[in-house]
Amino acid sequence: MKDRLKILDIWVDPVDRAQAIERVRGFLHGDRPCSIFAANPEKNFSVPKDPQLWDAFKAADLLIPDGIGIVVAARLLHGAVLQRVPGVEFMQEICRLAVEEDKSIFIYGARDDVNQAAVEQLRIRFPAIRIAGRSHGYVPEEQMAELVRSINDSGAAILFLALGSPRQEKWFAAHASELTTVKVCQGIGGTLDAITGSVKRAPDIWMQLSLEWLYRLLTDPRRIHRQRVLPIFALRVLMAMAKSNQSSIRMKHRKNKSI
Ligand code: UDP
Secondary structure: OOOOEEEOOEEEOOOOHHHHHHHHHHHHOOOOOEEEEEEOHHHHHHOOOOHHHHHHHHOOOEEEEOOHHHHHHHHHHHOOOOOOOOHHHHHHHHHHHHHHHOOEEEEEEOOHHHHHHHHHHHHHHOOOOEEEEEEOOOOOHHHHHHHHHHHHHHOOOEEEEEOOOOHHHHHHHHHHHHOOOOOEEEEOOOHHHHHOOOOOOOOHHHHHOOOHHHHHHHHOHHHHHHHOHHHHHHHHHHHHHHHHHHHHHHHHHHHHHHO
16 A cells, blocks of 8 residues: 555554445455454564564555554654544444445354354344354364365355454465455454453443553453553654654754755
8 A cells, every 4th residue: 555654663554434444345346355454552563573474464455543552653653643443343344334235254263152152243233244154263274274165165255354463464364365255354353252242342431532452451451461562662653753853853954054
């Protein structure tokens, strides 16, 4: 994407929800599987460390601004006004689009009971949804060819990968070329756990205050390992901003001298 924004060591696409969903509509009418992954502060640390993840992430067809950290960083570093497009909400917008476009979906990932319960939840939320197939996320490598066959046989146009990062990005990189009917593939991480209530999302007021990350941290302190990257990310954004301000002041200074 030519207008993709660089945020420290990763990228994000400057889209709001409506633009993001229109992109997905375009993918649905394309001729190959397109990937959608989430850009968030954690990725800024995991992507550069893992060459396979880096390649899959960089080659993504859509990188959504998944969370307030990336939205604020895009504002500070590029003056861009982005909208938060959380993966868990975007997945359900894609389900709505699937109904509108009469396309079927396949859900691969999470524990079997969570996957099954998520399918039931989605059928309640979107009564006209066509769920062509599903599989839990603990398929051994020797059964992967069989899984790919069942995704293809289902005829699904949309595949949700709920394997967590970097598993889902690597799965797409390894198997996209084997998918014959899928046009849209979104990496949804722990979304099925959120949909089924195995992991609680924050109450509305926390979300309105953009504090979902804090709620999740307080209700699941194990996340501290993952969220400790947030202050480092914020610091690096501020340092990058200060550096670019300094260089634009220097440029101005040079221009004035030459006049
Ligand atoms: N998972 C899976 N297969 C695996 C490992 C994990 O399907 O081999 C699932 C796990 O059950 C959970 C999700 O992947 O539903 C990971 O969620 P997490 O919140 O860690 O992912 P994130 O949203 O942070 O990428």
